[in-house]
Amino acid sequence: MGVLFSIVLPVFLLVGAGYFAVFLKLFKDSAADGLMVFTQKFALPCLLFSGIASLDLGAELDLWLLAAYFGSAATCFALGILGARLLFGRPWTDCIAIGLTAMFTNTVLLGLPVTERAFGAEALGPNYAIIAFNAGFCYLIGITSMEIARAETTGFALVRTVADAMFHNSLMIGICCGFVVNLTGLPIPAVVQDALDLMIRAALPAALFGLGGVLYRYKPEGDMALIAMLCVLTLAVHPLLTWTIGTYGGLSTGQMRSAVITAAVAPGINTYIFADMYGVARRIVATTVLIGTALTVVGASVWLMILP
Incomplete structure (x- = not known):
């Protein structure tokens, strides 16, 4: 178990460093926001672009892999909604935000670094x-369900609302551009790839530190x-x-390692952005x-012990 903690803990030490840097006023709260803007709008899209552009689609896009991860995600979405409604009597709009939180894991900021630390960069395919597919899948289900629950958008307007939310997301843009390069075989000039590599090396450490700084403002309560x-x-x-x-x-x-570890990490900041956008269940999310x-420190370590 000590070896497993040595794999997982460095990831969360970076998150903790960001948290306590803001807590001790060594790093401004606004600076944490700026760091997250840099990572989410620039560095992480570069990381995802490069990863998707070089992905062996024939080998990695396995239907059972997608069914295992997204089938369980959709089930947790439904269970989150039902639990919030039947056990706690929350309004339907709250229930949708709670359901999204149950399925939308932090695949990039936590899933990638934990998997890489445990199994190496070559295991990330x-x-x-x-x-x-994660952001598109979760936004499609979450926004569609929320708009139906609010009964304010229908028909083509609903489609436009969902598409607008997905394709104004920088991470989605990076993913889509990566698919274009992958499917067309467009070469990436060496000087451009070198610049991408510089940005990519900054992406995860900066994002984890910024995540900790942002999390400081969300006090555990109620x-x-x-x-x-x-x-x-x-x-x-x-x-x-x-x-x-x-x-x-x-x-x-x-495939099992990547899918299970990705499913076993905490919800991402995007779940709070979703709740804040609709003004529902913000404190809970x-x-x-x-x-x-x-808790991901313990949960991911347990799954690393179970997985082969």
């Missing part, structure tokens, strides 16, 4: 295959039973269902992101 339910769904049920479906589908060892990120 299945991660990129999942990431390529609705702890509902938050506990969300943590169980996202940190235990999601990876367990992924492992079950993946076992049935005969996923390779590498923010606290779940904070507590779930801390």
